[in-house]
Amino acid sequence: AFLHGDLKEEVYMKPPPGVDAPANYVFRLNRALYGLKQAPRAWFERFSSVVCAAGFSPSDHDPALINHVSDHGRTLMLL
Numbered sequence: 737a738f739l740h741g742d743l744k745e746e747v748y749m750k751p752p753p754g755v756d757a758p759a760n761y762v763f764r765l766n767r768a769l770y771g772l773k774q775a776p777r778a779w780f781e782r783f784s785s786v787v788c789a790a791g792f793s794p795s796d797h798d799p800a801l802i803n804h805v806s807d808h809g810r811t812l813m814l815l
Contacts, residue, residue, distance in 0.1 A: 741768035741778025780815070787813070 747765045751757040768775035784794065787802055792813070795801035802813040 741775055741780075741782050742766075743768055743774060743778055745774070747772065747774065783815075 743765060748762040749765060749769075750762060757763075765772075768778040784799075784802075788794075790804075791806075792802045792804045792811075795803065800815045802815070804811040
């Protein structure tokens with residue numbers, strides 16, 4: 737899941753072992769990777785935008801609580 741988070745800031749990393757790259761070469765990341773400090777936040781922002789587009793809304797008290805109210809009742813998601 738963390739691999740689908742978009743990064744808003746520029747993040748660079750050294751090439752991983754086994755990757756043939758020139759000395760002092762770095763990669764600029766376009767997406768979050770496992771182990772990256774920004775990965776959970778990037779994933780949650782993307783997930784939130786998708787569920788909000790589907791009609792859900794975050795709670796005013798806790799952003800990890802997402803709800804949807806319809807004629808059929810209330811749906812709650814707790815992340």
